Amino acid sequence: MLKDFECTQESYAKGILREKGLKSTAQRLAVVHVLHTSGKSLSVGEIHDGVKEMLGVTGLATIYRTLEVFEDLGIVKRLHFPDGGHGYAFSQGEHVHHMVCVGCRVVFDFPECPVESFDYASVEKQGFRVKDHFIQLFGQCGKCAEAA
Amino acid sequence: MLKDFECTQESYAKGILREKGLKSTAQRLAVVHVLHTSGKSLSVGEIHDGVKEMLGVTGLATIYRTLEVFEDLGIVKRLHFPDGGHGYAFSQGEHVHHMVCVGCRVVFDFPECPVESFDYASVEKQGFRVKDHFIQLFGQCGKCAEAA
DNA sequence: ACGTTAAATGAGAATATTTATCAACTGAGC
DNA sequence: GCTCAGTTGATAAATATTCTCATTTAACGT
Ligand SMILES: [Mn+2]
Ligand SMILES: [Mn+2]
Ligand SMILES: [Zn+2]
Ligand SMILES: [Zn+2]
Numbered sequence: 368m369l370k371d372f373e374c375t376q377e378s379y380a381k382g383i384l385r386e387k388g389l390k391s392t393a394q395r396l397a398v399v400h401v402l403h404t405s406g407k408s409l410s411v412g413e414i415h416d417g418v419k420e421m422l423g424v425t426g427l428a429t430i431y432r433t434l435e436v437f438e439d440l441g442i443v444k445r446l447h448f449p450d451g452g453h454g455y456a457f458s459q460g461e462h463v464h465h466m467v468c469v470g471c472r473v474v475f476d477f478p479e480c481p482v483e484s485f486d487y488a489s490v491e492k493q494g495f496r497v498k499d500h501f502i503q504l505f506g507q508c509g510k511c512a513e514a515a
Numbered sequence: 516m517l518k519d520f521e522c523t524q525e526s527y528a529k530g531i532l533r534e535k536g537l538k539s540t541a542q543r544l545a546v547v548h549v550l551h552t553s554g555k556s557l558s559v560g561e562i563h564d565g566v567k568e569m570l571g572v573t574g575l576a577t578i579y580r581t582l583e584v585f586e587d588l589g590i591v592k593r594l595h596f597p598d599g600g601h602g603y604a605f606s607q608g609e610h611v612h613h614m615v616c617v618g619c620r621v622v623f624d625f626p627e628c629p630v631e632s633f634d635y636a637s638v639e640k641q642g643f644r645v646k647d648h649f650i651q652l653f654g655q656c657g658k659c660a661e662a663a
Numbered sequence: 664a665c666g667t668t669a670a671a672t673g674a675g676a677a678t679a680t681t682t683a684t685c686a687a688c689t690g691a692g693c
Numbered sequence: 694g695c696t697c698a699g700t701t702g703a704t705a706a707a708t709a710t711t712c713t714c715a716t717t718t719a720a721c722g723t
Pocket of ligand 1: 448
């Protein structure tokens with residue numbers, strides 16, 4: 368039930384929330400805190416647990432609602448794992464992609480976008496207009512590589 | 516309750532199944548048929564409906580089991596949509612990525628891989644070893660672009 | 664064709680995941 | 694402090710996915 372947590376990530380989130388006329392609630396800031404301090408991607412349940420540790424009782428629906436809001440704001444990204452599960456990772460607004468360790472699910476950002484200079488001509492020829500993309504790299508972090 | 520469907524995709528699947536010592540059941544071949552004839556990605560429910568139309572009663576669990584097997588075999592790919600939903604698309608083994616229309620969910624393949632020649636040096640420096648990747652492009656097909 | 668057998672299926676229960684409702688609560692601006 | 698739209702927690706409801714097990718069936722050898 369801490370109450371004083373505040374670092375750049377939290378203020379960053381606050382700024383965006385204010386901009387959009389949304390409230391900076393303790394629950395929302397706690398989600399940011401839990402995500403960015405973990406340094407890895409977390410499941411909804413793990414985030415819920417983390418927030419409960421900080422604030423005490425917290426509704427699971429609030430976590431889902433917060434993650435949805437944050438995803439729209441570009442503050443968090445949803446990741447998709449080969450086993451079908453999902454994770455969420457903190458992500459500062461700009462266009463970044465993620466690289467996740469399939470072992471421990473730590474996340475590394477990579478700001479260079481592989482499709483930045485990709486030529487869509489071959490497919491756009493068929494009348495398709497590309498508007499967005501999702502890229503996720505899988506692999507092993509140093510620690511998990513050793514352990515294996 | 517048709518019984519005679521058979522085209523290159525079905526035999527392709529049969530071949531892979533035999534190779535792996537797995538059975539070519541009517542249900543499995545029906546899933547291939549439904550997927551590839553639709554030309555777009557389908558939800559589990561849609562696939563289930565399509566298979567039931569062909570074979571009559573069919574268990575939903577069988578659809579899930581089949582999709583899992585096929586994904587492992589590289590015959591189908593699971594797609595992830597921005598709204599959180601999932602779709603499955605037929606996909607002939609080779610390394611292919613997909614481009615989906617967020618309107619009607621039609622799927623276009625694009626064989627050229629954007630990360631083929633991408634330099635992971637910047638991130639591998641941190642000890643991370645890239646082993647796989649997932650790429651999905653979003654946009655609008657010609658028809659959906661007009662309709663909008 | 665026939666029998667054998669491991670693999671696969673269908674039914675339905677059991678889980679897991681996600682969304683919807685609504686009364687009560689709270690952050691932000693005045 | 695007062696107001697009010699935005700937010701939350703509790704809980705139910707809706708979806709989505711996985712499990713179990715008795716029964717069926719494809720593949721193979723005869
Ligand atoms: Mn997904
Ligand atoms: Mn690729
Ligand atoms: Zn790791
Ligand atoms: Zn379309």
